Each structure stands twice: as C-alpha cells, then as structure tokens.
Amino acid sequence: MRKLKEFIIEKLIFISGIASIFFVVLIFLFLLKEGLALFKICPPLQFIFGKSWYPISDPPQLGILPLIFGSVLVTVGAAVISIPIGVACAVFIAEVAPKKSKEFLKAGIELLAAIPSVVLGFIGMVTLVPWVKQVFHLPTGLTALSGSIMLAFMAMPTIVSIAEDALYSVPKMYKEAAFALGATHWQTIYRVILPAASSGILAAVMLGIGRVIGETMAVMMITGNAAVIPQSILQPVRTLTATIAAEMGEVVSGSEHYFALFAIGIVLFIISFAINVTADLFLHRKPK
Amino acid sequence: MNKKLIVIFVGLFCCVSGYGANKKNSIQIKGSDTMVNLGQSWAEKYMEKNPGDFVAVTGGGSGTGISSLISSTCDVAMSSRNIKEKEIALAKQKGVNPNEIKVALDGLAVVVHPANPVDKLTVEQLAAIFTGKITNWKDVGGKDLKIVLLSREVNSGTHVYFKEHVLRKNDPSRTDEFASSALLLPSSQAIADEVAGNTGAIGYYGMGYISPKQKPVSVAKDAQAPYIGPTIENVIKGAYPISRPLFLYTNGSPSGITQKFVEYVLSEDGQKIVLETDFVPVTPGFSKKNLPDGAVR
Numbered sequence: 001m002r003k004l005k006e007f008i009i010e011k012l013i014f015i016s017g018i019a020s021i022f023f024v025v026l027i028f029l030f031l032l033k034e035g036l037a038l039f040k041i042c043p044p045l046q047f048i049f050g051k052s053w054y055p056i057s058d059p060p061q062l063g064i065l066p067l068i069f070g071s072v073l074v075t076v077g078a079a080v081i082s083i084p085i086g087v088a089c090a091v092f093i094a095e096v097a098p099k100k101s102k103e104f105l106k107a108g109i110e111l112l113a114a115i116p117s118v119v120l121g122f123i124g125m126v127t128l129v130p131w132v133k134q135v136f137h138l139p140t141g142l143t144a145l146s147g148s149i150m151l152a153f154m155a156m157p158t159i160v161s162i163a164e165d166a167l168y169s170v171p172k173m174y175k176e177a178a179f180a181l182g183a184t185h186w187q188t189i190y191r192v193i194l195p196a197a198s199s200g201i202l203a204a205v206m207l208g209i210g211r212v213i214g215e216t217m218a219v220m221m222i223t224g225n226a227a228v229i230p231q232s233i234l235q236p237v238r239t240l241t242a243t244i245a246a247e248m249g250e251v252v253s254g255s256e257h258y259f260a261l262f263a264i265g266i267v268l269f270i271i272s273f274a275i276n277v278t279a280d281l282f283l284h285r286k287p288k
Numbered sequence: 289m290n291k292k293l294i295v296i297f298v299g300l301f302c303c304v305s306g307y308g309a310n311k312k313n314s315i316q317i318k319g320s321d322t323m324v325n326l327g328q329s330w331a332e333k334y335m336e337k338n339p340g341d342f343v344a345v346t347g348g349g350s351g352t353g354i355s356s357l358i359s360s361t362c363d364v365a366m367s368s369r370n371i372k373e374k375e376i377a378l379a380k381q382k383g384v385n386p387n388e389i390k391v392a393l394d395g396l397a398v399v400v401h402p403a404n405p406v407d408k409l410t411v412e413q414l415a416a417i418f419t420g421k422i423t424n425w426k427d428v429g430g431k432d433l434k435i436v437l438l439s440r441e442v443n444s445g446t447h448v449y450f451k452e453h454v455l456r457k458n459d460p461s462r463t464d465e466f467a468s469s470a471l472l473l474p475s476s477q478a479i480a481d482e483v484a485g486n487t488g489a490i491g492y493y494g495m496g497y498i499s500p501k502q503k504p505v506s507v508a509k510d511a512q513a514p515y516i517g518p519t520i521e522n523v524i525k526g527a528y529p530i531s532r533p534l535f536l537y538t539n540g541s542p543s544g545i546t547q548k549f550v551e552y553v554l555s556e557d558g559q560k561i562v563l564e565t566d567f568v569p570v571t572p573g574f575s576k577k578n579l580p581d582g583a584v585r
Contacts, residue, residue, distance in 0.1 A: 052468060053468075054465050055442060056442050056448070057463070057465060066468070130485060133486070139433075139434045139435075139436045139486075139488050140436045140471065140482070140486060140488075140489070142471055142482070220474060221474070221478075224471040224472075224473075225441070225471060225472040225473070225474075226468060226469050226470055226471050226472065227468050227472075228468040228469050236469070236471050238472070246441045246442070246443065246472070246474060247441070247442055247443055248443075251351075251355070252351075252355055252358070252374060252375055252378055253355070253359070254378065255374070
C-alpha cells in the first residue's frame with residue numbers, strides 16, 4: 001500500500017511536470033495544422049506581403065502587411081516611451097530611493113500590472129483618445145500613438161520589476177570599489193552598476209516588448225483598427241492581435257478566413273517566441 | 289483511500305454531465321448586436337409570462353450567432369443579414385438545417401456630428417464617401433474638413449448589409465470595398481460615441497442607437513428621388529432606402545420551448561416590443577397607433 005502510494009504520487013508529479021510542455025507542443029501543432037492549411041490556397045509570400053486585408057470578400061484578399069506594420073508601429077512606439085522611463089524608474093528604486101519610499105514605489109508599480117487591460121483600454125478611450133485628437137489637431141484620436149502610450153503603461157511594470165532585480169543583484173563591492181576610487185553616486189550608477197546589470201536590463205526590455213506585442217484588448221479599443229499601411233504614428237492602425245480577436249467570432253470554421261486567422265496566430269507565435277528566446281539569452285549570459 | 293477518491297470523481301463527473309443534459313426548459317439565443325436589446329426585451333417579457341422557462345440572450349454579431357447555430361452551441365441565432373450560401377452548405381454538412389423567420393425591420397441610420405451642416409446625401413454619395421472616393425466634406429456641401437469613416441467590424445451583419453446594399457448598390461457583381469482607412473469599431477455604441485465627439489466623422493448603425501448627440505442624415509435613392517429621414521413611419525412605408533429585415537434562425541422548424549418563444553415574438557405583444565425598442569414590426573397593419581401613449585421613446 002505504501003509503495004503504491006509512493007508510486008502514484010511520483011507519477012502524478014511527473015505528469016504535472018511534463019504537462020505544461022506537452023500542452024505547449026499540442027497548441028503549437030494545432031496552430032501549425034490549421035494555419036498551414038491556408039498556404040495551399042494562398043501562397044505565403046502573398047499572405048505576408050499582400051497590402052489589402054478584406055477577409056470576407058469573395059474572393060477574400062488576405063494580405064497582412066498592413067497588420068504587421070500596425071503591430072510593429074504600436075510596439076516600437078510603446079518601447080520608445082516605456083524603456084527610458086522604466087529603466088530610470090528601476091535605477092531610482094534600486095539605487096536612489098530611501099528604503100521607505102522604495103517599498104511604496106514597488107508596490108505601486110506592481111499594482112499597475114494588476115489593472116486588467118480592458119480597463120486600461122476603456123480609460124484610454126475616454127481620456128487619452130480625445131486628448132491626442134486635440135493636441136495634434138487630428139481628424140480622429142484613435143491612432144497608433146494612443147495605443148503606444150497605453151501599452152507603455154502595460155509594459156512598464158514588467159520592465160521596472162525585472163530591471164530592478166537585475167540592478168539589485170549587482171554585487172555590493174562593485175559599488176564600494178567605485179566609491180573608494182572617488183566616483184560620485186551618478187558616476188557609479190552610470191559607469192559601474194548599469195553596465196554590470198546590462199544583460200538583466202536587456203532581458204527586462206525584451207520581456208516588456210513581448211508583453212506589448214501580444215496585447216489585444218486595449219489596442220483593439222483605441223487604435224481604430226483600420227487595415228491601412230500607416231504613414232505616421234498619428235494614423236489609425238490595425239494590429240495582428242486585434243484582427244484575430246475582432247474577427248474570430250465571425251469565421252465559419254474551415255473557411256479561408258479561418259485558416260488565415262490561424263496563420264496570423266503562427267506569425268504572432270514566431271514573433272513572441274523570438275523575443276522570449278532573445279530575452280532568455282540575455283538573462284543567462286554571465287556578466288564578464 | 290484510493291477507492292474513496294474514485295467515488296468522488298465518479299460523483300463529480302455525474303454532476304457535470306447531468307448539468308449539461310438538463311436544458312429542456314431553457315434556450316440560448318445568440319447573434320446580432322443590433323438585435324441584442326430587442327432579444328433581451330423579448331426574453332424578459334417572455335419569461336414573465338412563462339415562469340419556469342429560461343431564455344438567455346447574448347450578442348457578438350450576426351456571423352457569431354450563425355456560426356454557433358451551425359456548431360449547435362445556441363438554439364436560436366439572431367441575424368441582421370440573410371444567411372450566406374456558404375453557411376447553409378456548412379450547416380447541412382454538420383446536420384443543421386437553418387430555418388429563417390423574419391421578425392422585424394430595421395432602418396440603418398447614417399449619422400454625423402450635430403454641428404456638421406450636411407444633412408442629406410444620396411446613396412451614390414454615401415457609396416463614394418465610404419469607399420474613399422470622396423474624402424472631404426466640402427465635396428458634398430459641407431465644411432472644408434477631412435471625413436473620418438466609421439464602420440463596424442467584419443463580424444457585424446450591419447457591416448455586411450451596408451457593404452452589399454450601399455457600397456455595392458445591391459449588385460452582387462460589384463467588388464467595391466470599404467476604404468481601408470475606415471476605422472473598424474467593435475460596437476454600435478463605440479460608433480455613436482465617436483460621432484458624438486468628432487465633427488468630421490460619419491458612421492452608420494441601427495435606428496435604435498440614434499440620440500440627440502448624433503444627427504441622422506436624410507438619404508435619397510438617387511439624385512431625382514426625395515430625401516427621406518430614418519423614422520419608423522418611413523421604414524414601414526418602405527420609403528427609406530437603407531432598411532433591412534431582421535431574422536431569427538432555428539435548426540429545422542422550431543419545436544418545444546423554441547416554438548413557444550418564436551410564436552411569442554410574432555404575436556401582437558412581441559411585435560409591440562419591436563416598436564418599443566425603435567425597430568419596425570413585420571406584421572402587416574401593425575403601426576404606432578397600436579401602442580399606448582408614451583410607449584415610444
């Protein structure tokens with residue numbers, strides 16, 4: 001009886017251990033199976049470089065170039081806003097802030113991560129969108145910029161907390177050595193601590209970007225969803241994620257449109273996989 | 289010890305499967321966002337009259353409703369467009385036989401900001417605006433201001449209807465599309481909000497969403513025809529050029545509680561609710577005077 005119990009528990013733990021890997025593989029296989037079916041009808045190059053997205057027309061036009069541009073533009077915009085602020089915030093928390101406000105700040109930033117994205121999207125829609133329209137004198141405030149600003153808020157907690165961990169784990173003697181050589185506090189941060197933590201900070205940035213590119217709800221609500229190749233960040237865009245979310249309900253399973261949405265899923269999967277692997281490489285690179 | 293666990297699991301399993309099987313006196317209705325409020329009111333009044341029956345109504349878009357009817361995850365689909373050939377073929381494949389019931393009419397209002405001087409357009413002009421051939425209000429008699437196009441997402445029956453009947457003018461051989469610069473918004477309410485706050489915007493949705501914050505445009509079939517506003521009277525008369533039927537779809541001819549519900553919808557009470565939610569009844573001879581005073585918003 002005891003042996004049996006031992007055996008069962010051992011196996012259960014083993015199963016739970018490999019379950020998550022198993023599921024990832026299953027999901028990926030399913031995605032491949034459904035998505036690759038599209039390429040029998042529509043050649044991959046035409047899919048990726050096609051300039052018009054009219055999925056419900058007859059025959060459908062399935063070009064995702066505008067959607068890729070949309071996703072990239074929103075992500076780059078969000079990165080430009082969130083990386084400097086996020087890293088600066090991490091430096092402040094790790095190096096400058098007194099202990100009391102440090103705890104307070106950390107808690108506050110983690111709270112930011114807890115806001116559901118649909119709530120952020122809604123707030124953006126009623127506050128940020130009219131503001132963007134007014135400030136830039138645009139015909140509409142539903143633009144890539146609005147999406148970028150809102151997504152920057154979402155990437156910030158990830159960037160700050162991981163970068164702060166990286167800065168915190170820089171050995172204390174580096175700092176003491178710098179001070180002993182007569183460096184000022186800022187010189188120490190800029191010349192010693194930041195370079196020492198650089199791989200961790202890069203990983204933080206990559207993970208933040210990964211969060212942004214996969215985000216759906218908020219961008220769907222505030223970027224306008226027009227499938228046009230954007231000329232500037234002040235134009236409406238349609239992202240890959242919003243396209244899947246918005247059109248998923250309509251598709252008749254087994255249609256070209258259905259396969260196309262899964263093919264978009266593959267593209268997204270590849271992008272976020274690449275970002276995660278890059279982040280992982282940085283994270284495990286030993287500082288020299 | 290292990291035996292006990294097995295008993296618990298078997299018990300749980302029975303509970304779960306039993307829950308699924310017990311749906312004799314409840315129906316699921318799903319589909320058109322345009323019809324969600326209407327469906328909701330029907331369901332409420334129906335349940336008041338038939339205590340014990342349960343009717344659940346959810347939106348999502350006509351396409352969503354029809355695809356869940358095809359995959360048998362709902363009993364009745366609401367749709368603001370006809371079912372497509374492709375969908376019928378797919379349904380037949382899965383052993384579902386879609387049955388169409390016309391339950392109401394809807395006028396599609398084209399709306400602009402109240403400060404916009406443009407208050408009448410022809411279908412031709414609307415098509416030119418929404419396909420992106422006309423991009424400035426001054427070309428249709430307004431101010432020198434860029435037109436911001438607002439449309440519903442592609443899962444919306446309203447989107448499909450507007451494309452087929454305005455952009456393509458009922459001609460299936462045409463291939464006109466919405467301009468790719470059109471903003472695709474996820475709901476009629478989102479369009480209403482954007483129009484209310486944007487002097488250059490133009491959008492379209494079911495008559496029920498018109499409020500004082502938007503101005504409906506009068507529409508003429510062609511340059512010679514009179515301009516007609518989207519009102520209930522004009523839709524009943526058939527004078528308003530962009531009006532459409534609203535449907536319920538069931539699997540085969542309705543039976544049991546589904547039949548009871550459909551009968552209620554087509555009854556005088558059901559059609560009265562149609563009027564109260566700003567749609568137009570299908571029953572001939574039914575008009576506004578059948579309503580008690582003040583019932584129409």
